[in-house]
Amino acid sequence: MGSKAAVVVFAETEPKEAFRGPIVIDRDKSKHLAEMLLGVTSHEMGPLALDLAIWPNNGVVCAASLTGCEVICSRELARHQPSELSEWISSFAGGRDAYAVFMHSAEDWGAFAVWSGGHLLRSVSVNPYSGVIEDVGERIPFEVPFWEGERSVRNEASYSLPFHPIDFGNEALREFFGFILEGREDESCFDPEEVEIPAFRGA
Numbered sequence: 001m002g003s004k005a006a007v008v009v010f011a012e013t014e015p016k017e018a019f020r021g022p023i024v025i026d027r028d029k030s031k032h033l034a035e036m037l038l039g040v041t042s043h044e045m046g047p048l049a050l051d052l053a054i055w056p057n058n059g060v061v062c063a064a065s066l067t068g069c070e071v072i073c074s075r076e077l078a079r080h081q082p083s084e085l086s087e088w089i090s091s092f093a094g095g096r097d098a099y100a101v102f103m104h105s106a107e108d109w110g111a112f113a114v115w116s117g118g119h120l121l122r123s124v125s126v127n128p129y130s131g132v133i134e135d136v137g138e139r140i141p142f143e144v145p146f147w148e149g150e151r152s153v154r155n156e157a158s159y160s161l162p163f164h165p166i167d168f169g170n171e172a173l174r175e176f177f178g179f180i181l182e183g184r185e186d187e188s189c190f191d192p193e194e195v196e197i198p199a200f201r202g203a
Helices: 015-019 027-038 082-093 141-147 165-177
Strands: 004-011 042-049 060-066 069-073 097-104 109-116 119-127 131-137 196-202
Touching: 004 015, 004 082, 004 165, 015 165, 027 042, 027 060, 027 069, 027 196, 042 060, 082 097, 082 109, 082 119, 082 131, 097 165, 109 131, 109 165, 119 165, 141 165
Parallel strands: none
Antiparallel strands: 004 069, 004 097, 042 196, 060 069, 060 196, 097 109, 109 119, 119 131
8 A cells, every 4th residue: 555644643752652662542532632633523433553544544533642642643634735734733732742744655745744832843845746845944863864865766867856755754754653654664663553543533
């Protein structure tokens, strides 16, 4: 299915720490999170493994209230300009940091953004057709090898970007959340198939 993601995480500390060790999900708070996005009363459909939950079907919201963070996944969140979410992020954040990763391998598109206390710190979005769609704020250290050509697309000299957006998006998943969908796992990664996130649909 390739790499597809539309995930936003609100966190009091580094979000990947919330996925380490035993995971306890508050079902009532998770349902409330989903309903805040859906705008209607919801019913729980059952959980999805995290690798599927971060790109749920249309009309479905995967949401989890964990110790120290909240996870919300919905295709409705995906933006080619992640900065457009800043007002919504600010209303949800409650002073917490927020991290978003969006990508779709069929579009060859990857994006991520980071907010602190509701204020946008970094937003970047790229695909080979439009080039750099958005590039706001200072680059985060994990990005540097990509922009400096150290992660270039092999055997594609005419590729219009210095790196592949899907590689970029997966590295953002690793950096922020501690897992990837494609690529080489390392000791920092956990298996997203082993974490389940509740899924909700409007009633």
